[in-house]
Amino acid sequence: MRYTDNYNPTISDEDVFNEIVNEKESIGYYNLVHQDTAPYKEYAQTVKQKNIVVIGIGGSTLGTYAIYKFLKHSKTLTKKLYFLETTDPIDIKSKLMNIDLSDTLFVVISKSGTTIETVSIFKYLHSLVTIDKTNTVIITEHDSKLNTYALANDMKRFEIPKDVGGRFSVFSAVGLLPLAVVGIDIDEILAGTKEMHDSFFNQELDYKKILKKARFFTENRNKFNINVVFSYSSRLEGFNKWYIQLWGESLGKIDINNTNQGLTPIGIIGPIDQHSFLQLIVQGTRDKTVTVIKIDDFYSDLTIPPTKLQGLEELDYINNMKFSKLINMQADSSIEALNNLKDIPCDVITIDSISERSVASLMYEYELLTSVCAKFMYINAYDQPGVEAGKIILKDKLKLKN
Amino acid sequence: MRYTDNYNPTISDEDVFNEIVNEKESIGYYNLVHQDTAPYKEYAQTVKQKNIVVIGIGGSTLGTYAIYKFLKHSKTLTKKLYFLETTDPIDIKSKLMNIDLSDTLFVVISKSGTTIETVSIFKYLHSLVTIDKTNTVIITEHDSKLNTYALANDMKRFEIPKDVGGRFSVFSAVGLLPLAVVGIDIDEILAGTKEMHDSFFNQELDYKKILKKARFFTENRNKFNINVVFSYSSRLEGFNKWYIQLWGESLGKIDINNTNQGLTPIGIIGPIDQHSFLQLIVQGTRDKTVTVIKIDDFYSDLTIPPTKLQGLEELDYINNMKFSKLINMQADSSIEALNNLKDIPCDVITIDSISERSVASLMYEYELLTSVCAKFMYINAYDQPGVEAGKIILKDKLKLKN
Numbered sequence: 001m002r003y004t005d006n007y008n009p010t011i012s013d014e015d016v017f018n019e020i021v022n023e024k025e026s027i028g029y030y031n032l033v034h035q036d037t038a039p040y041k042e043y044a045q046t047v048k049q050k051n052i053v054v055i056g057i058g059g060s061t062l063g064t065y066a067i068y069k070f071l072k073h074s075k076t077l078t079k080k081l082y083f084l085e086t087t088d089p090i091d092i093k094s095k096l097m098n099i100d101l102s103d104t105l106f107v108v109i110s111k112s113g114t115t116i117e118t119v120s121i122f123k124y125l126h127s128l129v130t131i132d133k134t135n136t137v138i139i140t141e142h143d144s145k146l147n148t149y150a151l152a153n154d155m156k157r158f159e160i161p162k163d164v165g166g167r168f169s170v171f172s173a174v175g176l177l178p179l180a181v182v183g184i185d186i187d188e189i190l191a192g193t194k195e196m197h198d199s200f201f202n203q204e205l206d207y208k209k210i211l212k213k214a215r216f217f218t219e220n221r222n223k224f225n226i227n228v229v230f231s232y233s234s235r236l237e238g239f240n241k242w243y244i245q246l247w248g249e250s251l252g253k254i255d256i257n258n259t260n261q262g263l264t265p266i267g268i269i270g271p272i273d274q275h276s277f278l279q280l281i282v283q284g285t286r287d288k289t290v291t292v293i294k295i296d297d298f299y300s301d302l303t304i305p306p307t308k309l310q311g312l313e314e315l316d317y318i319n320n321m322k323f324s325k326l327i328n329m330q331a332d333s334s335i336e337a338l339n340n341l342k343d344i345p346c347d348v349i350t351i352d353s354i355s356e357r358s359v360a361s362l363m364y365e366y367e368l369l370t371s372v373c374a375k376f377m378y379i380n381a382y383d384q385p386g387v388e389a390g391k392i393i394l395k396d397k398l399k400l401k402n
Numbered sequence: 403m404r405y406t407d408n409y410n411p412t413i414s415d416e417d418v419f420n421e422i423v424n425e426k427e428s429i430g431y432y433n434l435v436h437q438d439t440a441p442y443k444e445y446a447q448t449v450k451q452k453n454i455v456v457i458g459i460g461g462s463t464l465g466t467y468a469i470y471k472f473l474k475h476s477k478t479l480t481k482k483l484y485f486l487e488t489t490d491p492i493d494i495k496s497k498l499m500n501i502d503l504s505d506t507l508f509v510v511i512s513k514s515g516t517t518i519e520t521v522s523i524f525k526y527l528h529s530l531v532t533i534d535k536t537n538t539v540i541i542t543e544h545d546s547k548l549n550t551y552a553l554a555n556d557m558k559r560f561e562i563p564k565d566v567g568g569r570f571s572v573f574s575a576v577g578l579l580p581l582a583v584v585g586i587d588i589d590e591i592l593a594g595t596k597e598m599h600d601s602f603f604n605q606e607l608d609y610k611k612i613l614k615k616a617r618f619f620t621e622n623r624n625k626f627n628i629n630v631v632f633s634y635s636s637r638l639e640g641f642n643k644w645y646i647q648l649w650g651e652s653l654g655k656i657d658i659n660n661t662n663q664g665l666t667p668i669g670i671i672g673p674i675d676q677h678s679f680l681q682l683i684v685q686g687t688r689d690k691t692v693t694v695i696k697i698d699d700f701y702s703d704l705t706i707p708p709t710k711l712q713g714l715e716e717l718d719y720i721n722n723m724k725f726s727k728l729i730n731m732q733a734d735s736s737i738e739a740l741n742n743l744k745d746i747p748c749d750v751i752t753i754d755s756i757s758e759r760s761v762a763s764l765m766y767e768y769e770l771l772t773s774v775c776a777k778f779m780y781i782n783a784y785d786q787p788g789v790e791a792g793k794i795i796l797k798d799k800l801k802l803k804n
Binding site: 057058059062073074085086087088089090093113114116117119120122124126127145147148151152153167221225233234241244245248249251252253254260261262266269271272274275276277278279282283284285286287288298302303304305307309310311314317318319321322323324326327329330332336337340354384385386387389390394397398399401 | 488522548549550551634674681686689728739
């Protein structure tokens with residue numbers, strides 16, 4: 001009798017780190033921190049249009065949206081950014097109603113180049129406005145069919161490297177180009193990613209934090225199969241959505257033992273979801289970890305005035321308080337309440353401020369955390385074979401229709 | 403030796419139904435279908451302002467937002483509805499920037515009357531604009547401190563009945579008043595709820611459907627602890643959020659055996675989240691049920707034109723197709739792909755159209771489903787004791803500060 005097995009061996013932090021270092025040669029996102037941003041900034045300088053409409057879906061929009069939503073009210077931006085993502089006709093029509101298409105740059109983004117939502121919306125735009133090289137830029141892989149289209153129409157093109165997956169592409173042209181065009185400082189963004197990159201690859205503080213967290217999340221994934229990100233600022237709503245894609249699509253996989261694996265992401269916003277989801281965390285089944293994200297400095301003096309409201313005097317203790325202080329006290333109170341329960345795993349990330357550097361560093365940290373979790377789970381973080389079946393069925397249905 | 407126990411007995415459909423019928427006497431939401439809508443409509447007639455700003459959070463806003471978001475682009479509405487919910491200073495400031503406050507009706511909603519987010523934002527508004535009975539209406543319990551304020555200022559008041567919980571209050575004044583003011587047909591809304599009410603309480607089709615589903619969800623809750631609602635229309639984004647509160651806050655409870663219970667809601671939007679979350683459903687751990695919601699008729703002719711795009715000819719099979727048809731084919735393809743896997747519990751709700759009646763019926767169905775699940779789980783669906791600890795800690799922190 002002969003016997004071998006492929007049971008998961010115990011894996012050390014150092015093993016994982018070495019695998020990640022090796023992976024840097026084939027997985028491109030790690031190295032985007034070293035990019036030359038000049039081509040994006042030069043192109044941005046040439047854009048005269050007031051409106052920037054990104055046509056894309058999933059990894060082609062979520063990261064850009066996350067950064068734009070985080071910063072847009074805290075920066076003086078000269079252009080407005082919109083996203084056309086879905087085939088919902090009411091959504092397409094209502095969004096376009098508010099945009100002057102004659103003063104718009106269209107940024108068409110598809111890694112594969114044949115994303116059905118993106119192409120169908122792009123076709124529809126042709127019926128509304130002349131589309132040509134003066135108002136359209138294409139971001140795709142260098143050999144995709146969308147690239148062929150761009151070449152045939154002499155359109156400006158930016159490339160998504162083959163080894164950068166869609167949901168890991170925010171720091172490639174996918175995110176940096178539209179963000180540069182609307183006036184966001186993309187060098188500061190890359191500086192934020194580089195801080196995290198260096199701290200991790202030099203095995204400093206963030207390395208230890210990420211390894212510890214990934215180990216805890218993955219080793220306890222049968223008990224705590226849900227990872228809640230509880231962001232105390234509506235500015236992080238886009239980040240939450242980006243996190244959900246990154247986490248869900250990277251970690252929901254069949255592992256090397258042919259077993260369905262996964263960690264389920266949930267994104268909630270404080271204090272709003274104290275009034276919707278917190279009850280479930282506090283009294284519900286113990287199946288969730290909670291990561292609270294706070295912002296130290298909102299750069300805001302907005303203050304509750306000492307208005308007297310007859311009947312409501314008992315709340316006068318909030319008078320003269322800054323809203324930024326109140327929301328952070330709300331976060332701290334939730335954290336304290338969770339910690340008092342003793343049986344809910346909870347960690348807290350406090351980012352410095354509403355700035356390019358902060359959000360980029362946070363996002364790069366989550367990319368690293370995702371990659372490390374995948375190592376512990378013996379899965380490939382970078383593919384998404386599970387969505388192919390539905391695409392094939394759709395294609396068959398569509399061809400049948402004609 | 404004596405012995406008794408409180409183990410959960412097996413509970414029959416008929417038992418549950420009888421408990422729900424009994425509960426109708428003490429739980430008010432069931433009976434909102436029989437309301438007289440005249441007071442709301444009469445008040446709506448008197449409103450001259452163009453902007454309606456609801457100040458509230460959680461159950462005071464989510465249901466109204468769900469219905470408004472669903473309908474707003476498919477109806478001719480004369481007024482615009484906004485929501486101020488959070489203490490995030492950037493959010494408050496950016497929202498108010500776009501509203502002419504001199505032409506605004508403020509609808510202040512708080513069941514308890516002392517919700518800290520609501521009162522702090524309301525105070526802040528006093529520093530921007532004169533607040534008086536000409537531009538403010540109050541919706542609260544009849545004996546709350548906010549009611550005292552309204553009386554002292556001679557303001558128009560509408561009552562939230564004591565026996566109607568916040569997250570079950572959308573069909574009370576909380577939702578019907580602002581919706582009537584912006585021009586939504588609230589009689590059609592109640593008609594939709596009444597259809598579902600009658601079908602359930604006459605033990606017809608919806609009764610059987612709801613009982614079967616609630617039994618499946620609750621009996622399998624240790625395996626499938628996550629219930630995904632996959633809505634194929636961006637119009638249902640508000641519904642998803644409302645569902646998350648209703649489900650999470652109602653079913654995340656300590657049961658009669660002193661055990662943490664819960665079912666975790668997730669809301670995703672198709673086709674967008676085919677590119678973010680579907681991979682996790684398809685290849686991830688088998689811990690999720692999936693409910694797909696489709697809309698039969700979008701009332702939209704928006705069509706993909708037969709534009710030729712050089713290089714992208716392989717996608718010409720989408721030419722001349724209505725977007726509404728495409729999105730529903732995308733939904734059907736996802737459903738087929740999930741069903742082919744055989745081990746993912748999936749049900750499909752198809753609502754007729756983008757109309758008051760459809761969305762109201764859907765929401766009332768989810769309220770009933772929540773109530774029935776709570777019976778099977780031996781928990782109280784209508785309280786939320788788990789969020790009190792955080793509130794007490796916050797109050798202590800705030801008082802200490804002064």
